[in-house]
Amino acid sequence: MFVTFEGPEGAGKTTAIAAIAHRLREEGREVLVTREPGSGEFGARIRELLLHGEAMPPKSELFLFLADRANHVETIIRPALAEGKIVLCDRHADSTYVYQAIVRGLDPEFVAAANRFATSGLIPDATFLLDLDPQIGLSRIQTKDRLDQEPLSFHQKVRAGFLSLAHADPARWHILDATQPTESTVQSFFTWIDQK
Ligand code: Z5A
DSSP, X not given: OEEEEEOSTTSSHHHHHHHHHHHHHHTTOOEEEEESSOOHHHHHHHHHHHHHSOOOOHHHXXXXXXXXXXXXXXXXXXXXXXXXXXEEEESOXXXXXXXXXXXXXXXXXXXXXXXXXXXXXXXXXXXXXXXXXXXXXXXXXXXXXXXXXXXXXXXXXXXXXXXXXXXXXXXTEEEEETTSOHHHHHHHHHHHHHTO
């Protein structure tokens, strides 16, 4: 089972994933918690460039996220899925579509095709969108990285972008109110997985 978590900054994805993984493990399930960008040594180096390096053209940003994703899917996610693990991933291909295509303005068709190429067609079984006003999300973050420092209008476009993707594919997406306590996200996840 491959499940992704998306949303604006400070929505609580990392916190919710940790709580979900804890409960799944208590139930005796095997879980892999992972994230993009930045899993494994290769991913960690790309993450450093992307989030703590100098400004770069949007096209360079795109290819770095894709390089991370291709490695992540092939060396970490697919092997875990093959072992029957539940993979909980903090951001994935939808983030690239929202940030690099919708917000940065790169060609959406190209970005969608590049995502399919990087993932070799892997699509999440479910995606949970932790939706909230970006002002609330940003106020929760202590240390801001390169992308967090973009103006509020950038983060508002991010939120609208995720909502448009989610509304277009309600079979995969679950829109959650991220101003609610973490337990509410955990409950939504277990309601979904218990029906599987
Ligand atoms: N990016 C991209 O452009 N293209 C791509 O393809 C990909 C990513 C994959 C990754 O940053 C950046 O890269 C991100 C998108 C872009 N850009 N920005 N800006 P990251 O991985 O460092 O950060 P993030 O994914 O945006 O996560 P985050 O800012 O760390 O937030 P979070 O994981 O959603 O939240 P959290 O760490 O769980 O919680 C944040 C704080 O809120 C913390 O103090 C919690 O205690 C608190 N919190 C959590 N839940 C709650 C609730 N329910 N109520 C109140 N407070 C809460």
